[in-house]
Every structure is written in structure tokens, then in C-alpha cells.
Amino acid sequence: xxxxxxxxxxxxxxxxxxxxxxxxxxxxxxxxxxxxxxxxxxxxxxxxxxxxxxxxxxxxxxxxxxxxxxxxxxxxxxxxxxxxxxxxxxxxxxxxxxxxxxxxxxxxxxxxxxxxxxxxxxxxxxxxxxxxxxxxxxxxxxxxxxxxxxxxxxxxxxxxxxxxxxxxxxxxxxxxxxxxxxxxxxxxxxxxxxxxxxxxxxxxxxxxxxxxxxxxxxxxxxxxxxxxxxxxxxxxxxxxxxxxxxxxxxxxxxxxxxxxxxxxxxxxxxxxxxxxxxxxxxxxxxxxxxxxxxxxxxxxxxxxxxxxxxxxxxxxxxxxxxxxxxxxxxxxxxxxxxxxxxxxxxxxxxxxxxxxxxxxxxxxxxxxxxxxxxxxxxxxxxxxxxxxxxxxxxxxxxxxxxxxxxxxxxxxxxxxxxxxxxxxx
Ligand SMILES: [Zn+2]
Ligand SMILES: [Zn+2]
Numbered sequence: 001x002x003x004x005x006x007x008x009x010x011x012x013x014x015x016x017x018x019x020x021x022x023x024x025x026x027x028x029x030x031x032x033x034x035x036x037x038x039x040x041x042x043x044x045x046x047x048x049x050x051x052x053x054x055x056x057x058x059x060x061x062x063x064x065x066x067x068x069x070x071x072x073x074x075x076x077x078x079x080x081x082x083x084x085x086x087x088x089x090x091x092x093x094x095x096x097x098x099x100x101x102x103x104x105x106x107x108x109x110x111x112x113x114x115x116x117x118x119x120x121x122x123x124x125x126x127x128x129x130x131x132x133x134x135x136x137x138x139x140x141x142x143x144x145x146x147x148x149x150x151x152x153x154x155x156x157x158x159x160x161x162x163x164x165x166x167x168x169x170x171x172x173x174x175x176x177x178x179x180x181x182x183x184x185x186x187x188x189x190x191x192x193x194x195x196x197x198x199x200x201x202x203x204x205x206x207x208x209x210x211x212x213x214x215x216x217x218x219x220x221x222x223x224x225x226x227x228x229x230x231x232x233x234x235x236x237x238x239x240x241x242x243x244x245x246x247x248x249x250x251x252x253x254x255x256x257x258x259x260x261x262x263x264x265x266x267x268x269x270x271x272x273x274x275x276x277x278x279x280x281x282x283x284x285x286x287x288x289x290x291x292x293x294x295x296x297x298x299x300x301x302x303x304x305x306x307x308x309x310x311x312x313x314x315x316x317x318x319x320x321x322x323x324x325x326x327x328x329x330x331x332x333x334x335x336x337x338x339x340x341x342x343x344x345x346x347x348x349x350x351x352x353x354x355x356x357x358x359x360x361x362x363x364x365x366x367x368x369x370x371x372x373x374x375x376x377x378x379x380x381x382x383x384x385x386x387x388x389x390x391x392x393x394x395x396x397x398x399x400x401x402x403x404x405x406x407x408x409x410x411x412x413x414x415x416x417x418x419x420x421x422x423x424x425x
Contacts, residue, residue, distance in 0.1 A: 158209020
């Protein structure tokens with residue numbers, strides 16, 4: 001068996017003190033942190049050559065890291081060895097009588113398979129084996145670029161969240177939807193959050209994902225996984241928040257507008273895109289700032305009120321051209337003033353469907369979210385949208401689909417389906 005040191009995990013009690021040593025005193029670079037919600041831990045990666053140090057910070061008192069520190073104090077927690085074939089490695093270990101924590105590999109971060117070996121067999125060290133995700137598997141949290149005439153469309157990703165499967169499919173029975181979207185043990189299905197960057201005469205981002213203002217309870221309830229998020233994907237696209245001129249909202253629900261703002265070091269909320277004008281439909285703004293019992297849970301004032309305070313908010317009353325080639329159209333349905341974005345250049349068309357058709361499973365007429373305030377309006381808007389998209393051979397962007405970033409709608413023998421677009425790096 002060939003193994004490579006992937007990383008060394010260090011349980012940290014006082015993160016600031018640890019950063020003072022690893023970052024400041026040693027002068028190492030600390031990457032953006034990753035939160036592993038299920039483990040109640042936040043990991044700060046410190047690259048050292050081909051491997052890295054992983055500073056592990058508990059986010060709750062019942063976290064395994066918190067318990068470890070209680071028992072033994074901070075320090076070396078585990079080492080992780082990268083292997084090509086984790087099943088073969090486990091079989092070999094078993095044949096040699098090693099005690100395993102995980103008899104079978106289980107899914108780890110970024111599509112890897114992992115398994116732990118008990119410290120009693122590894123001379124007091126907790127050893128993790130890791131088989132990285134195969135490179136040929138399409139990753140939907142990676143940046144994808146599409147050319148559309150004079151425009152470039154870049155699908156970004158702000159990670160994933162989980163919402164109740166029943167609420168996502170309204171009147172559709174679970175017996176049907178669970179085939180399209182398998183639920184977890186809390187009946188939640190995985191949804192991506194994929195803002196779209198449009199580069200033309202100006203640089204625009206449509207929606208901005210969840211952002212990072214939420215507390216641990218929220219992140220647990222919604223199974224938030226932002227291991228790779230908007231910051232990472234913007235950087236991969238070669239951009240920073242400074243490059244964005246226009247932020248366009250389809251609507252102000254937290255999974256679309258959360259990334260509009262951030263909390264700075266002093267705790268103050270401010271616009272995340274410092275140079276941008278934020279464009280919001282006036283009706284949606286009115287609804288979001290006057291929520292009622294039925295929609296209150298979908299809105300958080302922290303996502304959009306600071307925009308008005310900062311003077312960067314621009315309210316638009318009607319369907320309008322936002323920049324050359326980019327046009328918003330109200331659909332209603334999901335919220336009264338929910339809008340989608342049609343993009344045209346060089347005779348080609350794309351459309352950002354937002355929550356009118358959040359996933360490919362929602363391509364069918366009756367598959368309408370239980371969250372929608374006016375489902376009959378959704379139905380009418382969806383039918384018109386599908387006819388339009390097919391007539392114009394539009395590339396449809398599915399903001400929430402965990403697997404399909406974009407595709408084309410097709411109707412054959414009375415059946416509607418989505419042909420996923422070819423992916424280009
Ligand atoms: Zn929504
Ligand atoms: Zn949504």
C-alpha cells in the first residue's frame with residue numbers, strides 16, 4: 001500500500017492563540033476556514049508543502065474535538081494518509097488484525113471517502129485514511145464558464161444547504177419525489193446555491209447565496225455546507241468582490257440574498273461587494289421589509305437592510321434591461337415579485353430561472369414548491385417560461401440543482417425533460 005501524508009489534525013482550544021503561533025510567529029498562511037456541521041467543528045487549513053496542518057476548533061460543547069480537549073487538552077488529534085484504494089487498504093489492515101473505527105469507508109469532505117483506524121492499533125495516534133474524489137467526476141461546486149455571444153456567464157457556488165423534501169415539492173407525494181431527490185434521515189434534500197456571474201460591459205452577479213452570517217443552530221437546521229463557497233469560486237473565476245459592478249436580486253430569500261452583506265471585524269453589517277449597486281425589485285423589497293407569518297422564516301433583514309443604509313440600493317419597478325443583454329422579468333408565484341433573468345447576446349439566449357424552476361426535478365408543471373406563496377401563478381409562469389425557453393433554445397441555469405448547473409428544456413411525446421449542458425472548464 002502506498003500512502004501520502006495528506007494533513008495533520010491539531011485540536012485547538014484557543015484559536016486566536018493558535019493563529020498567533022502558526023500564522024504570525026511561524027509566518028504560515030492560513031486558508032479560509034471550512035465548517036463541518038455534522039462534526040461541529042471548524043477546520044483552518046495551513047498548507048505546508050504537499051500536505052497541510054488542520055487546526056480544528058470545536059463549534060459546540062458536544063463536538064468530538066471539544067470532548068477530546070476536555071480529556072487530553074489541545075494538541076495532535078489525528079494524521080490523515082491519502083491512499084489510492086481505501087477498500088483495499090482496510091482489507092489489508094483487517095487481515096493484519098488492526099482495530100478499525102470504520103469497517104467501511106464513509107463519505108468525507110469534497111467527495112472523498114474516509115475511514116478511521118483506532119489509536120490502539122496505531123500506537124496512540126488516530127489515523128484517518130482518505131481516498132480523494134476521482135478527478136473525472138463532475139464537481140458542481142466548481143466554477144463553470146459558458147460563452148454567450150459577447151457575454152461570459154460563470155456559474156459560481158456558495159455551497160449547499162438542505163431543505164425539507166416535502167416543502168420543496170408541494171403536493172407531489174414523497175413516493176415520487178424521493179426518487180428524484182433522495183432525502184436524508186431528517187427528510188431533507190440537498191440543494192446547491194449557485195449565483196451566476198455575467199461579464200459584459202459590466203460585471204454583474206445574480207443572487208449571492210447564503211453568505212456566512214448565520215449561527216451554528218441555523219447551519220445545523222439547514223445542513224449548511226459551505227466548505228467551498230462564493231469566496232473560493234469568485235477567486236477561481238479570477239475575480240474579487242471589488243470587481244462586481246452590479247448585484248441583481250431575483251428575490252430576497254436568505255439563500256439568495258444572504259451573501260449580499262457580511263459582518264466586518266467590528267461586527268458591523270456592510271455590503272459584501274463594496275463597489276456594487278444592488279438592484280432589487282421594489283415589490284420584493286416592500287414584501288421583505290414587511291414580512292408576515294407565512295414568509296417570515298424566509299427573510300432576514302440583515303441580508304438587505306444594510307444596503308439601504310449604505311446607499312447602494314436601487315429599486316426597480318418593472319421588467320427592465322439591467323445591462324446590455326440582461327433583462328429581468330417578473331414571474332410572481334414563489335413570491336409576488338419574484339423575477340427571473342433573461343440573458344441574450346449574439347443571437348443566443350440563456351435564462352437564470354431562480355426559484356421558478358430551482359432544480360431539474362421542478363421542470364414538470366405540478367412539481368411546485370410548498371414554499372410558494374401563489375402556486376397557481378407559479379404554474380402559469382412556468383408554462384409560459386418553458387414555451388419561451390424551448391422556442392429560444394435557451395440555456396437554463398438551475399440555481400439550486402445539486403447536480404445540473406445548466407441545461408436545455410425539451411418536450412417529447414408530451415414529456416418534458418432537461419438535457420444537461422456540456423461542461424467546459
Ligand atoms: Zn426563494
Ligand atoms: Zn431558493
